[in-house]
Amino acid sequence: MSAETQYPFTTVIGLEVHVQLQTQTKLFCGCITTFGSPPNTQVCPTCLGLPGSLPVMNRRAFDLSLRAALALNCKIALFTKWDRKNYFYPDLPKGYQISQFDLPFSYEGHLEVCDPKGAFNPRTVRITRVHLEEDAGKSMHDETAGTADSRIDLNRTGTPLCEIVTEPDLRSAEEARAWLNELKLLLVYLGVSDCNMQEGSLRVDANVNLHVPQENGRIAKTPIVEIKNMNSFRSVERALIYETERQWGEWQATGAEIGSMPKQTRGWDDSAGVTRGQRHKEESSDYRYFPEPDLVPVTVTEEQITEIRSAMGEPPSVLRKTLADRWKIPANDAGVLVNQGPDLVQYFEDLATRVGEGKVASNWMQQDVLRTLNERGGNITDFPVKPEAVADIITRVQKGDFDTSRGREIFASVVEKGTSVAEVVAGMGIAAVDDGDLRALCEELIAENPKIVADVKSGKEQAAGGLIGQAKRKNPNVNPGKVRALAIELIQALP
């Protein structure tokens, strides 16, 4: 069942996403942008907003944001300018943010999201605009001391920030979460942003209201609420579900429609699982935008667009298909791999190249590598077992040194001990069983199991399976397939 038919109303959601661009330096000065440095160590007169300081645009940041806009199928403005957004806050040292107001560098794009399990229909979400601006610093309020002391860290001030605004095209919390995942994946693949929500490099606000069909055919619309303070995609989903239900309750109680009150901002309280109204005063800000006189307008040529487009690489939506075709793996496998991000795809392709068989490599990825990765947490780049080690195990299985389940034990052991495959194999006493030894073992088993011998002899070959478990108990290194084949051969040869 589609999410949009669960309720007697349609949920209408639009998103506003801020992503920090992965540049070495800030948008208007040469300060580096590394996360987590000691407070106020990555600053200069410009990002501190000292008297007389001036901004100079970082073209690399601009090009990176062009890449994002092109990947979001946006139109690119060939002439764009900067504007000042004026407001007072201690983490905004100039008293204004350099942003883009009426002439964003890109507009009118779209990004589609599909659910492979079909929980919702494919949804194309229109992008209203994408613009570039500088980030503010961080305020840290020392609440423990009770002195209401606030501390300001301006390391983040001036970090390039792309703002992506969608049309209200999403119809459920689930869709919103899936779309955000797709957006994040796209930006990570393009190297535009690391989209790390914990470090604040991706931030989401959501606008939501309900469209309620009336008996007379009119569609009643509930007041739009903007939700802030969501720090994970899961929070976005939960907040939207909560807010949908809250608005439905409010609608039933009051019948209040859009326009009957000013747009409300509500903050998401993750631990309480509720949204709470924020003070109205903060919403009626007048930012007094005007063109930034310290910067010159930016022009973009068709050649520059072509150049950026050609250097862009495959977006995830295309990569899913090319990966499936290149390695002859099912679409679902490719989807799972691509959704894990470019580092994992690279891991897979490395493994698949070494193994020479896409499907086998994909199976190991899905069943072993990914499962272990999920259990352990962390990034594939820090994963202790490298593709060559996994390929080594697979190759030994293919050679018949041991079976797949034994291979998995070895894999788990390599993960756990952090040693090489060869060491684990040696340590477990695993060695290929010599043909003579295998024959002796099978003969021993035939002598000990007259019932199985009789069954096999009478045509029930599957009875030979009973010998395999016994063989493994006698010698854990035996290859079950070989045991089975040889035992049957020997039994058939019996008089």
Place this chain on the structure above:
Amino acid sequence: MTLTNRSAADLASALQNCEISAVECASAFLDRIEVTNSTVNAFLTVNREGALETAEAVDKARAAGKPLGPLAGLPVAVKDVLCTTDQPTTCASKMLKGYQPPYDADVVQRLRAAGTVILGKTNMDEFAMGGSNENSAYGLVRNPWDLERAPGGSSGGSAAAVAADMAPLAIGSDTGGSIRQPAGLCGITGLKPTYGRVSRRGLIAFSSSLDQIGPMARSAKECAMLLQAIAGHDPGDSTSLNIPVPDYFADLEKPLQGLRIGRVASHFSEGLDPEVAEHVEQTFATYEAAGATIHEVELPHETYGVPTYYLIAPSEASSNLARYDGAHYGHRWDGTPSDEKGITDFDSPLVEMYCRSRAEGFGPEVKRRIMLGTYSLSSGYYDAYYAKALRVRRLIRQDFSKAFENVDVIGGPVSATPAFKLGEKTDDPVAMYLVDLYTVGTNLAGIGGISFPCGFTKSGLPVGFQLQGPALSEPLLLRTAHQYQQATDWHLKRTAAFSS
């Protein structure tokens, strides 16, 4: 003849010929400042020690036969709107009392590289907002020609310093006339270069799209010397022009035969002091005698210049001055309850700190302009005020382009009157704003303008003449002024009260 009575050009050659040392030269001016500054109040900071150190280094370098630029060892006064690492930079505001910038302005870097000796920082209208230098938090500046009169502003300290022989050269900044008007009222020469010719990096912003730094000196030739040192592209200022700097001396001596000078009839309508009018007309006659031709031109939108300027400049200022919030540097309210009337109901302790810090740190004219600018940028008013002002600005720019199709430069008065009495206009902001009538157009159009003395009133006050030229016409403006100064000696006159 004492050293301080000599022109910068004269001092430069004396320094080069080792007739005087840079230390002697600097000492003479520093001593002169010590005697005179208590009366004139042209300097906010005097950097005696630093100046003498620099002078000594120049003397050593010269003695060692190192190649030195033409300005090496020449003293210069710098308006306190430019960041200097070795001296406080206050913009004549309580807000920046004692503020020590961590970097030098581009112009200051260039002055240091040229070997000039920075004597100190000159007084000004607070944040360069004003036309009389009465808006300084550190006391007004007196006009050396008449101590009861204003020197003009906002670069009043720089103009008075040159007029009173406290410095042979000075740096000013001009947003709506702040170099040219005080130069005119103090009987010196001042040039506002084309927007972007001189880097604004380290110039504390008043109105970013109008501000421009320029030279002030006794003569056009000395302005050329100083401009040569400070002009040029700066990658750190996005609005700086990446166009080679010409040799400002190359054409200086070329006669004016065939030069077409524009005259705007409306400049001579009511409001223009008759004595000023007479000297200005006389100047046109001098030019004609020198072979130039005078042509009537029209600047139909010039009358809208002042209102346009007083929307654009305060709008940008309201944003530029938002950073002075007491949170990071500069003046902060110390938390003691204020007896000042006004708002007492603050949203939060933070907002109270902002409001009280700004209320205490800024003077009345700065507050007035912040309010004007905030209003004109506010939603609902933007289109009627700021956006409309931008459209008029384009028309004013077009007026100049059109006029320059027929003439090479436009001449006229700098100010409608000679120096006015201190306190005369302080209660009437609009009257004060009108002192910029003839000068704001240059800034709105982003072109160049120069002002120089063209006579004296019967009561002995200097009268200024302004030339405006197209973008990057500095060589022509300097040459036109220099040729006039070759034919006249107004620029050589010294004040009786303050001759050294």
